[in-house]
Amino acid sequence: MKTKVSSVGTVAAQSARFDTPLALKSGAVLPACELVFETYGTLNAAKSNAILVCHALSGHHHVAGTYADQPKNLGWWDNLIGPGRPLDTGRFFVVGVNNLGGCHGSTGPSSNNPATGKPWGADFPVVTVEDWVQAQARLADHLGIDAWAAVIGGSLGGMQAMQWAIDLPQRIRHALVIAAAPKLTAQNIAFNDVARQAILTDPDFHGGHFYEHQTTPQRGLRLARMLGHITYLSDDQMGEKFGRALRNKEGGLGYGYGVEFEVESYLRSQGDKFAGYFDANTYLLMTKSLDYFDPAHRCGGDLAAALKPALAKFLVISFTTDWRFAPARSREIVNALLKNDQNVSYAEIASDYGHDSFLLEGAHYHAVLSAYLKRVKL
């Protein structure tokens, strides 16, 4: 009998508190932390069917389904998860988590610093991909999961999957690394730095302690998001979607600085929306963690040497029009794994949608994920 393909339906967030201090890569120690997460499907008796979904820059734990009181609030990767979907909840127990430093419930800059009773703000330590893996491992312990059947993520999420395979090789059987890169280029860092400077120089940032001033650096966050969006889309896709179309189709050129082209309208509204809910300190921290990710660094730049401890099998996926992390960057990962005779499958998916492709439903893309995950033994 064929499973009816559907969403996971109504879900609820959970929370886990960890009171053992967490030593971070920076040298700072987080006295305690709380992680917010969601689960979909059922953990089997052998606890061998769990998949961890890692989020990217602006993601969170609400990966699939909707909330009873927010029926339109669909998880950000809902198209991938549910009965009959690539991450088939008839077979897998899927876990989404908001990372440390996030702004969706897990301990982060907007949480209270126990030492002061006030929000951490800019005093929240910079966390890295390595730190996230350690924190996620605590969540695995909490759920009684010795080893993930798979860890999956796109972009910064894919970097976490790689880091899991390197740091905790016994605890991950498959690493699904999508639209990622083994490290950022100077250009990638440059874009992040412009975004950070927009936030840091916003007069409403108040050195990261804006919570105490009952304000948020919305101008800076808005610019950061507008800029980010340009790098998430492909040039061709922007051309097809907006071209040079004017917002006011009858009015002609406005010879002023209001919204004029459709692409301006789109970017500004994306920026406004984001600036209304996202935490500026989290944004800074997430971009910094992207900049710092470079597992080959401790091996003198030798990525194969860095990946050598990994026992997981890998699926690496890239998208043809992704210019933020182009297919060539994924092939660096694949080639390093091949150099070690490690088990890796690679798919370069034809897509018009740039970096954002990893979030979208593509027939070939989802077919590759489904086929791969069907072969995963429980």
Added chain:
Amino acid sequence: MKTKVSSVGTVAAQSARFDTPLALKSGAVLPACELVFETYGTLNAAKSNAILVCHALSGHHHVAGTYADQPKNLGWWDNLIGPGRPLDTGRFFVVGVNNLGGCHGSTGPSSNNPATGKPWGADFPVVTVEDWVQAQARLADHLGIDAWAAVIGGSLGGMQAMQWAIDLPQRIRHALVIAAAPKLTAQNIAFNDVARQAILTDPDFHGGHFYEHQTTPQRGLRLARMLGHITYLSDDQMGEKFGRALRNKEGGLGYGYGVEFEVESYLRSQGDKFAGYFDANTYLLMTKSLDYFDPAHRCGGDLAAALKPALAKFLVISFTTDWRFAPARSREIVNALLKNDQNVSYAEIASDYGHDSFLLEGAHYHAVLSAYLKRVKL
């Protein structure tokens, strides 16, 4: 005897005032205007050896040589102009001009509005590439030049050369269009809009009337310039120049938001420098004029039809690593000209330096320009 190749040496800026009202494309009328310019070489008796150099976004009239009281202030295209250089001042009379709306002496937003006695600020009308051509034609009249031997420019400057050929075909014999495009893409416009939003939302912008508040929107202008610089350089060049090198080589990662990677240091210092001298209203205006440039628009998008009136011969040059205006964009111009059986030479120059290549000295690039200009009959 071979000419000694050298700079033009010490130069001085001149100024011309035009009291006839100038009707702009927007419908606004500029009651009078002043253009600041420089000349290098000697106008011949037939007045047939004049070359106009058009500047790009942040350029000006000081194209070559130095000033007696500022011996280090070298013109922005000095490497191209002088005895024995591609724009050989032994043969040509070269004219550099600061465009209308500029901030280097020509009438612009920081000039006094005669109607109010105060700086124009945001009330200065948006000027277009077409308007610049009209204003430059007045300068040609002032200098007694009926027809330019050539009009040359890179980027936005190349667009002016194209517009000259279309609007005043009898007055330009050669159009040298370098690192340009027949119109901006949605992505190009998007980058410009983020830059504009950075300026417009800076609290020190004061709706464009910051002069009256004894302040300048330096934060916004700095971000705009940082972002611009990313698009002027190639990804590879940034990688070679900066890679992931840390500014503090011994100190390791800083886990904070200060300058950390070399590329951040470079961008921030470029941004700071620019914000210290450039006018924010001029920046807004120049980016808008880029966005509006689209000569094919009035011909229903048919570029060949738009170029049909041109009588000039064309030299079109692009650079392999330019991703702001990629070679494919230059080929659109070339193909449109070929469709009309118009005279066009095209060179696609191998260069590592992205869009900025047009400003730099490249052996092949300069050889192409020299060879072309040597064939120009006076």
